[in-house]
Amino acid sequence: MESLNSKIDYPALGWDASFGELPTPEAGVAARVVTENRGHFVVLGPSGESAAVLAGALRKNPELRPAVGDWVVMGFEGCAGVPTIHRVLARKSKLSRKVTGRMTREQVVAANLDTVFIVSGLDGGRNLNLRRIERYLVFTWNSGAVPVILLNKADLHGDNTAFVREVEAVAGGVPVQAVSAHDGTGLDFVRSYLGPGRTIGFVGSSGVGKSALTNALIGQVTQLTGDVRQGDLTGRHTTTRRQLLLVPGGGMIIDTPGMRELQLWSEDEDLNDAFGDIAAASRQCRFKDCTHTVEPGCAVKGAVDDGDIQTARLESYHKLSQEIEHLAQRESYLGRLEEKARGKTFGKMLKTFNKTNRKQGGTL
Template sequence: MIIEQYGWNEEWKSKWTEMLKPLDSARELVPGRISGDFGSKYRVITGSGEMWGELSGKLRHSLAGSGDYPSVGDWVALSVQDGGAHGVIHAVLPRRSVISRKVPGPNQEEQIVASNVDTLFLVSALNDDFNVRRMERYLIMAWNSGANPVILLTKADLCTDADAKIAEMERTAPGVPVHAVSAVQGEGREALLPYLGSGQTVALTGSSGCGKSTMVNWLSGRELQLTQEVREGDSRGRHTTTHRELFALPDGGIIIDTPGMRELQLWEDDGGLELAFGEISTLAAGCRFSDCSHTREEGCAVLAALASGELEEKRLLSYRKTQKELQYQNSKEAKQKRKTMAAASKSKPPRAKGGSWQQVLEEY
């Protein structure tokens, strides 16, 4: 198996050399890319083929409580056992991009959806699943990840007013490419080819039943993922993907399918909010006060744009709501970090994201 087909290139070779050069154990390790996440086990692509892998005890211990476990798309260092049928993962190479969200429920933990993604397809169907407010949240996640967002509007064959919905989505996501496609009718694939070239990794994310698995099958030209018919009651497909998985495409790229999200709880903001609401950020630069909250201050350029009709009220309301949510989330994260640090002071200090590999490998 040619590992280069799965994105191994000079950049990753350089990271590999930097990580392993000082270690005597480097000769016993091989690089691999995680292609499937099944909880306690991973499917890993290496130069000698595909194998099952699991975390070494030391790596698992070092990551406990951090939520920073390897994910689909990660490049890892592993030792091969059982004649190539099994591997033990000892470290994760520093990531280029990380798509993550808060885990569902009350726990303050990060869930990594996929790693080392170049382009993130934000998928929404052009039927009753269409929702611009939901797309705003996905855009924030995408901008925070380091991947380039592209909006993919599927099931165009089921929509009678596709042009109007495309225009609405373009207003919601200024500067972000928007493509309407129909796998049933075979329309729109050519526009997606620039994202699927050799060495490129794309991931699909969206709500349950929006057509991601159908897109994977269509773009690959093979039946890689199970799909189900659209329900008549609400025009939505039934959720079929149950785990994250990576596939090689005939055009040379890599595609990652992810389970549908019934809810997207944002983890933290690294500038994604301002990018997702770019027109509000631009207007805010003209406010009289640098700390303007855009609620009632005199000289607020955002409120002036709202009064003149330049800015839609629902857009500003969505911005305020999401801003408050992120502020609340950040306060809970800070509280959780203080608890973690207090507990760590009695044992071992927590490791920074992407930076745990060195000590683990030295111990290995």
């Protein structure tokens, strides 16, 4: 029996050895998630793009559900023969944030990216925000993908050198490139990260031009773009859902809607990756557990006094560190509550069993 898996070029879609062997015909068919919209999925598999539904276990547990970019295993059971997603394969990278609101739960924004481009705009307003770039760097380092910073709308200025240097000061060695979706400036730099099997993604605030960059790289309008407001030269938010798009010549792009609120789902290690200068200076502190606030012999505060680290950058570091610590405390607290709830449930089951058993004359 010929496997449906043999009918498409999986490596060109990003499949590599990290995902293991392709499923056997008996085990199912592998496909990649193209879009997800309120629980409705489109996947790219042996029959091209097709709608797919979730199996019961995935519907009931949000933490098991696939995200755009995921590789999944499907079956074709049922009279209608609609593809049914049974499981999500282990991810080599994932962009995750805390869900908006008061719930403490992870939301996977996109999966299996090789490079994540953090896009900021050079069109005035609040788009070029160093503190926001630092937050996105922590967000991206957490994913396992490689971050790159793009300063879009470079055509609005004659010389963007000062902007690039300003961002490089907080980038921690991450490449920074001025680009323009309007006139093509810097797009060859972005294309160098594409190629067969390579997946890139764009993240950033609304209006920075992520969809315009996507259209420029693909060579046709695939994502709607909004007009620029004349009051502050800010582009209007247009992308409303995440989508994986194929690029002519090889490679894929995942465009994401602008994030009005980016709550981190990260660890201290991600913070150190984004703030390498502070992490390096902290190794010279007198105390290993130095908080870089009031301790004597703090090398980080010394670097601030010497002008090597900006005061605003250290303040940003403290703010993000407190946010990550609060998240860890919330997770620990909720974990204890869940453990306690499981204990109560087991206790009730045991009590019911013993009561029934006694009525039947047995003992435990």
